[in-house]
């Protein structure tokens with residue numbers, strides 16, 4: 001399975017993606033009641049003494065209760081409450097444009113945090129409003145309204161190749177055949193596949209991640225990418241890069257890795273256990 005081959009590369013690739021992971025504090029409380037599995041936090045008594053905790057417990061932030069409670073039992077947290085957070089992330093000096101990324105300290109991969117399907121679904125539900133406002137703020141035309149498209153993932157799953165983030169895969173109407181997975185064939189121009197993402201930290205904190213986009217352009221757009229235009233929308237709504245557009249170099253690594261699936265139109269699909277039933 002090609003998928004696993006690329007998982008092995010994640011040691012070098014993940015940092016590139018991670019460098020983009022400017023954590024988003026989802027400051028807007030969701031209107032709907034948070035479902036079980038992810039809740040928005042109340043004030044943390046440890047917060048005042050601990051500058052890292054302060055950020056993590058901002059009212060309205062989404063958390064995974066099971067992990068947050070475990071972290072709380074260990075009052076004011078493990079030796080280094082900041083450890084889970086990539087200290088480089090805020091400054092983001094390690095974006096994909098930086099060729100030294102693999103060697104620099106930002107290379108530390110984020111911890112592998114395992115969420116149940118219920119937890120990942122609840123986490124996503126809590127973060128959705130924040131993701132939606134980043135989407136709208138971005139004004140990125142090809143993906144507006146994607147929440148209304150088909151999500152081929154039954155629950156967000158963890159993607160080693162996209163910074164260990166939990167992700168979904170949405171396909172627009174033109175990309176309808178995407179839901180047939182390996183039998184999809186070549187998708188037509190106008191197809192758009194959107195992978196939105198979030199990060200779960202060991203202490204239960206959740207933050208929205210980038211939105212990864214593949215848009216099929218007319219033939220002749222770019223042979224190396226199979227005519228896909230890649231784009232990455234940052235959690236603050238800014239455009240991190242777009243193939244043959246602004247910040248094109250920042251998304252060159254997307255093309256390179258996805259070219260490993262050139263025999264299936266540069267698409268990797270998702271782990272079988274997370275797929276909606278193929279049509």
Ligand code: HEC
Pocket residue numbers: 003006009010013158159160161162167169193194195212213214230231232251253254255257258266267268269270271
């Ligand atoms: C190291 C390899 C690798 C890199 C780098 C990579 N991807 Fe992916 N991508 C995958 C794999 C594997 C999948 C399917 C499994 C998954 O989601 O983890 C995937 C799935 C996707 C999908 C869903 C369509 C599909 O292939 O089924 C989109 C959209 C996507 N990636 C966008 C991007 C963008 C945008 C970038 C660059 C910012 C990027 N990817 C970088 C490996 C990679």
